[in-house]
Amino acid sequence: MSVRSGEIVFVKCVKDGIPNRDPLNDSDARRIFGEDDGRVSLSDVSIKRDVRDYVSAKYRDGGPDRRRFVYCREERREDGKLLGRESLAKTVVERAGLSVEQVREDLPKAAFDVRVFGAVYSVEGESFHLTGPVQFGWAHSLHPVETKYVQGTVVMPSQDVRSDSEGRDTGKEQGTIWSTYILPLAVFAMPGVINATLAKEAGMDENDLELLLEALWRGTQHRQARGRGLQQPLLLIHVEYQDDFFRLGYLEEGLELTPGREAWLGGAPPTYLDEVSVNVTRLASVLGGASDRIARVRYWHNPVLKLVGELPGTPQPLW
DSSP: OOOOOEEEEEEEEEEEEOSSEEGGGTTEEBOSSOTTTOOOEEOHHHHHHHHHHHHHHHTTTOTTTTOOBOSSSOOBOTTSOBOOHHHHHHHHHHHTTOOTTOHHHHHHHHBHHHHHHEEEEEETTEEEEEEOSEEEOOEEESSOOOOEEEEEEOSSOSSOOEEOTTSOEESOSSOOEEEEEEEEEEEEEEEEEEOHHHHHHHTOOHHHHHHHHHHHHHHHHHOOOGGGOEEEEEEEEEEEESSTTOOOOOGGGGOEEESOHHHHHSSSOOOSGGGOEEEOHHHHHHHHHTGGGEEEEEEEEOTTSEEESOOSSEEOOOO
């Protein structure tokens, strides 16, 4: 079944970590709006990584149809060296039972992430560019965030203690000190668009769309790392349009978080999810005003998030 053009709004939260660090800013949270604005952001690359890691973990063998391999990932040879893009592509195509001599035609058939997100493939003697039908924007916090700089110690020394030829001890006898930035609580909203024309060109079908939505939700829960904090998906909205060339755009701007900016910049900002709520009244009005252009609205709501207002469309069971 063909995929309709549409939009996605995905809301998630993080506690006690930095979900997407900025290596140019001492690995603090990414800030693309500046200090005065106060909001922090997650890149679309980070969100796609969550999706890819989930699909790769769930369908290591490519799934029953061998169409759910992931191309953009890390894989090593037996000697521990990383595979390059050409070797990765041929490995994926071969595992799908397709021809390694037709990477341009067969890689999209085998790799879920190529059909959904596209790919830039350039090796000696062959190159192609496939624009992905699904594009995500940056996810921005719905409020200003003040990150905290914290330190701690590791009990294990970084080196064994050894005696040199003159009987002197070398190495470390004490543990090391670590330091990092964390944020107590942040709620992020991410927009996404789906292009029906590009979906046909890439071979993306309805099954790919359903897996993408599942991977957004469950991939957030699946991808774990201590420094990324504890993350939870809160709200996922999928809007499909009657006209493949129509788009409302910027649906995430219809969400409003309570309490407002002043509370987050005060001396006691919210640190628990039950202290906040998301008002969807404005978004519901936008969607209602274009009901004749909309084919379907579905949404997945984590009950731990308090919603103010009612969304149009059909609530879906969580995965």
